[in-house]
Amino acid sequence: MKYLCLSYEEEEKFRAMSPAELQALRAETLAFVEALRTSGQLLATETLQSACTAATLHMRDHCPLLSDGPFAETREQLDSFFLIEAQDFNEAIRIASQWPTARFGTIEIRPVCEDPR
């Protein structure tokens, strides 16, 4: 079963890190991504640009309503996602808990609809 893991982080925390710390975190993440790819459990992952680059769109009466910024103005913002294949919820939780940024922020784990109807 597929699970989409959404990683929410406080951008400030990364800005406060030294280049060496950031480098170490990046290397750790890359190694974990590589290991997950090899085991076939990682289907996709991307890191997003800062939430200040986001725009939010609503279509109302065929008119686009566009506003600046992310959907929810919260301290922690969506920062990256990874789509994984796991046997069950507990395995998905186990994988997400090893994701390096989970130590700093929050990861939302969403089961993906099995057969879209």
Place this chain on the structure above:
Amino acid sequence: MTHAFQARLDQLYKAESRRVLATLIRLLGDFDLAEEALHEAFAAALAQWPKDGIPGNPRAWLVSTGRFKAIDQLRRKARFDVSYEDVAERLEAELATEEEEEHGIEDDRLRLIFTCCHPSLAPEAQLALTLREVCGLTTEEIASAFLIPTPTLAQRIVRAKAKIRDARIPYQVPEANQLPQRLQSVLHAIYLIFNEGYSASAGDNLIRHDLAAEAIRLAHLLCKLLPEPEAEGLLALLLLQDSRRAARVSADGDLILLEQQDRALWDQQQINEGANLVLRALASRRFGPYTLQAAIAAIHAEAASVETTDWPQIVGLYDALLELTPSPVIELNRAVAVAMRDGPEQGLLLIDALLARGALTDYHLSHAARADLYRRLGQKDEARAAYQRALALAQQGPEQRFLARRLAELDAG
């Protein structure tokens, strides 16, 4: 059917239905299907056993009958919806391993507990599901115990089961490295069930008491299945708190504080069992906050009076508790214990410091505690003001009556 047979069947249902259900959930992989199968199995027993006699191993008979009935059911459904065919086939293919049904049956109950208390379910859903599936209470019983409408509770259970199925929350006991955190979630659910029955003063007290008893039964079961120190600590805490049940409320439903309780009414058997569990949990050196709270309760339970209570040890236990789980409420309790050890002035200093940093300012018990300490110092005006503040904040009838009584005593004396 004879009366004796009916009684035997009732007894079997009581003793085995939850076990059989837990195993059927594992075998069938679905809560609703397992529940239906359980009822069909007992219906079959009711029809067959009076003629053929009760089988040697009724539990195995019930599990296996329930499983066949579920497959029949799926086959009937498959006539209208082919998607059931696969499930029925899979279940039938697994029948070869029927001997294994008995194997790990106790683990199934543990699987059921951990699944019902999975931290990805909302706490109120965990409580409802645990009471329904593990304890076997009806939806109506649970709803009336929590003072909520039955449809609301029923929906809570339906949603929780849907989440277990759709998110694929597995039916398993967590692995060793996950166990401490997952056990916390189970212990917390049991504690909340107990509190719901113990501290609530609204509604039907008799039914609410059932919740406390149910929580104790659950904690007993958990300790039997998984004898972890902190599980024993929780059981001890529940037993020790429950041991004072008969003494803590007067005939008119008024609260009686620890120092005024008739200690002869305390249940010695529960105290002994609780105190032994505390000692064992403490000796393991792998205990947590429930064990420490139980240790505090045990010291109270074993003291002959408030005066002869070992307050220095209680303060020490609160210190340890604060280190594990810092909380202003524990600080408040510690302040009261310090007042008993060192005098009311010392307690007041600590409570005032708490309030000064903005903690517990709207909590009636912090003002009630202050009031009591001023009362003991004979400072009536300060005591009166604090009782009035506490009274304005108190929510429950018995607590309001208690505070009003204290105020009246102050003015009279």
